Amino acid sequence: MKKLKVWRQGDVLFTQRIQEIPKDFEKNKDGIVAFGEVSTHAHRVDKTIANLYVKKSIDLAISHATAELMIVECLKEGQQVTHEEHESLSFPVGLYDNHKQVEWDWFSKMERKVKD
Amino acid sequence: MINELTPEQILRFPEFIKKWTDIGLSCEPANRSEVEAGVEETYKIAGLEKPKIVWCESPLSAGLTRAIILNLEKNNEWKEKIEASVRDSVMASVRDSVMASVRASVWDSVWDSVWDSVMASVRASVMASVWDSGYGQHDANWVGFYSYFKEVCLLDKQTQKLSGIEKITKNGGWWLPHKNICWCSERHNTLLRDDQGRLHSSNKPALSYPDGFSIYAIHGVRVPEKYILTQAENINVEDVLKESNAEVRMAVISKVGFQKFKEKIPHIVVSAKHNNELLEFELGDEKVRGLLVRWTDKFADKQTILPVPKTREEFLQWRGDEDDLPDDINDCEQVRISTFPGLIKKARAEAGANWMQAIEFVQET
Numbered sequence: 001m002k003k004l005k006v007w008r009q010g011d012v013l014f015t016q017r018i019q020e021i022p023k024d025f026e027k028n029k030d031g032i033v034a035f036g037e038v039s040t041h042a043h044r045v046d047k048t049i050a051n052l053y054v055k056k057s058i059d060l061a062i063s064h065a066t067a068e069l070m071i072v073e074c075l076k077e078g079q080q081v082t083h084e085e086h087e088s089l090s091f092p093v094g095l096y097d098n099h100k101q102v103e104w105d106w107f108s109k110m111e112r113k114v115k116d
Numbered sequence: 117m118i119n120e121l122t123p124e125q126i127l128r129f130p131e132f133i134k135k136w137t138d139i140g141l142s143c144e145p146a147n148r149s150e151v152e153a154g155v156e157e158t159y160k161i162a163g164l165e166k167p168k169i170v171w172c173e174s175p176l177s178a179g180l181t182r183a184i185i186l187n188l189e190k191n192n193e194w195k196e197k198i199e200a201s202v203r204d205s206v207m208a209s210v211r212d213s214v215m216a217s218v219r220a221s222v223w224d225s226v227w228d229s230v231w232d233s234v235m236a237s238v239r240a241s242v243m244a245s246v247w248d249s250g251y252g253q254h255d256a257n258w259v260g261f262y263s264y265f266k267e268v269c270l271l272d273k274q275t276q277k278l279s280g281i282e283k284i285t286k287n288g289g290w291w292l293p294h295k296n297i298c299w300c301s302e303r304h305n306t307l308l309r310d311d312q313g314r315l316h317s318s319n320k321p322a323l324s325y326p327d328g329f330s331i332y333a334i335h336g337v338r339v340p341e342k343y344i345l346t347q348a349e350n351i352n353v354e355d356v357l358k359e360s361n362a363e364v365r366m367a368v369i370s371k372v373g374f375q376k377f378k379e380k381i382p383h384i385v386v387s388a389k390h391n392n393e394l395l396e397f398e399l400g401d402e403k404v405r406g407l408l409v410r411w412t413d414k415f416a417d418k419q420t421i422l423p424v425p426k427t428r429e430e431f432l433q434w435r436g437d438e439d440d441l442p443d444d445i446n447d448c449e450q451v452r453i454s455t456f457p458g459l460i461k462k463a464r465a466e467a468g469a470n471w472m473q474a475i476e477f478v479q480e481t
Contacts, residue, residue: 004466006459010413011362013456017466036363069458085413099456103362103422104434106404111434114362114422114455 009086011101011114012043018071018095025053025071033070033081033098041084045072050080070098118269125268132268136260139286140253145326146288146302151252154283155291155298161277167298174325175290178299182292207258207281213274214265227261252289253303259285289325302326310335312415318371319344334367335415343368353380354399357406357421366420374419387448394448396426407451424451437461 007014012034031045031052045052053071073095074080079088101114148171156166172178215223259282266275284291290301306324310316314336315323321330321344332344343351343364348371356372359365369377378395386394386405393408406421425431431441431454440461442450453459 004463010411013459015459015462017462085415087414099459101422101455102434102457103455104425104430105360106358106399106402106423109430109433111457112360 007089007091007096009043009081009083009089012081013099013101014072014081014089014091014096015099016091016094016096018097021053021071021073021095024056026056028052028054028070033072034100043081043083043086046078046080046082049076049078050074072096072098121269128264128268132260132264136256136263139260140256141307142253142303143305143307144303145305146300148288148300150286151284151288151291151300154280154287155293155300157280157283159280159293159298161280165296167293167296170297170299171302172299173302173327174304174329175301176325176329177327178290178292178301182294182299185297186294211262214262214271216274252284252291252301253286254290255281255285306330312336317344318348334371337363337367339364339367343371348372348376353377357381357397357399357404357423362420362422366418369420386446389447389449390452392448392452394424394446394451395421407448407455409452422455424455439464 005016031047031050033043033045033052035042051073053073055068072081072091074091074093077090077093079090081089081091102111103114104110105112152169155169159165159167170181172181259278262275262278263282265271266278284300288300289303290299292299302325304323304325306321308315308317308320308322312335315331315333315338316335317332318334322333324330330341332339332341334344343356351368351372353372356365356368356377359368372380382398383395386396388394391410394405395408396403396405403426405424405426407424408419408421410417410419412418425434425445428441428445431445432438435441435454435457440454440458442454442460444450450460453463
C-alpha cells in the first residue's frame, strides 16, 4: 500500500503531490502561509531556501481567510517553514501543497477556516 | 574599523540586554521633561522647528487625539507626518555610520546578542500584541543595539544623531511626530507576562495605560475582557464554545480548566483515537459535535475543541462533494482528517482501498 506523507505544523498541513507549479500561481513576496490574527504568529517560509506560490487572481488576505491552496517550493534543505510556537518543518527539496484546517460553524451552518 | 570585539566587550552583552529590556518593559511614569528634551533634540537634528508637545495617557488616546485634531485643524502643516525624517532617517544614518566602522561579524554578534534578545522580550511580546509599529520605550531593541556601540565601542560620532531618540526611548512611550506638533504618550503602568514572556493575566489586564486603555491576554492570546474579569467558575461555557476564534476558545478553556469545562456541559464521547476525541455536547435544546484535539508545541501540551458537523447532511453542506466526506462520520480520526479540505479525496486516490491507514502525520508539531 502506498502511503501518503503528511507534514503538520499546528493547523497547517503539507502533502507532496504537486509535480509542477500551476500556471495560475505566482510567487508571493511575503512568504506567509497562514497568519494568526490574535497571536500575530505566522507560518512563514524562509525565503532564502524556499518560495511560496499563491493563486494569481486571489488577494492574499482573502486567500488566508478562505484557506485557499498554496504551494511551497523548497529549493534547498533546511528549516523551510517556521512558526513562533511550533517546531520548524524541514522538507526534502521539492514542491508541497498546503492545507489549512477548517471547522464547522454550528450556528450559521457554514464552514470557516480555523482562526487563530 | 573594529575588526572584532574584545572579551571584555563581549562580557558586557548581558548588561545591555538587561538594561534595554528593562527600559522596554518599564511601567514607571514617563519622565516628561527628558522626553520633551529628546523630541526637541530629534527635531533639531532633522532640521525642524521645536514642535508643540501634547501629552496623552496612552498610545490609543494619542492616536485618537491626533485623528480628531487633524480632522478639525485647517493648518495643513500639522497634518504632515514627519516620522520618516525624524526617526527612520536617523536610524538609517546611524546604521550606515556604525556599519562603516565595524566588521560584519562584529555587527552580527551585537545584533544577535543585544538586538534579538531585547526584541524577543519587548517587541515580540508587547508590541506585536498591541500595534503594528512602535516608538519610545518599545524601540528599546534597536536603540539598545546602537547604544552598545556608542558606550562599549566608543562610536560616539557615529551614533551622535541618536541621542534625542535615545532620550525618548529611555523615558517615555509612543511619540507621533508631525510638523510643528508631536503627540507623546505615557508608558504602560501594568505589564504582566508569563514565564515565556508573553502577555498574560487570567484575572486582570495584562497591559494597561494610565487612561485605562487595556489589553487582556492569556498566554499571549488577546481575549475579550469578559473572560478575564469573570471568575473561571462563572464563565458561560456555551459562550466559549460559540467563540469563532480557535485561539480565544483554547485560551479561555485553559482558564476554566479543561476537565471542569467538560463537566459543565453534558456530553458523550462518540469515538477516540490518537489522544483525540469526537465529543457530542448538549447546548440547550441542540446537540452539537466538537473534535477535541491535543498536541504539543514548543511551550506546552495543548488542547482545543474544533466544531465539526453532526450529520451526513451537514458534512455534505460543509464539503459540497460526496467524495470528500468521511466514510464514517462517527470516526474521530476520519473526522479529524476531514478538517483539512480536499485531503480525504486525495488520500483515497493516493492510497487505495485502505486509505485511512495510509494517512501518516509523519512530522506532527
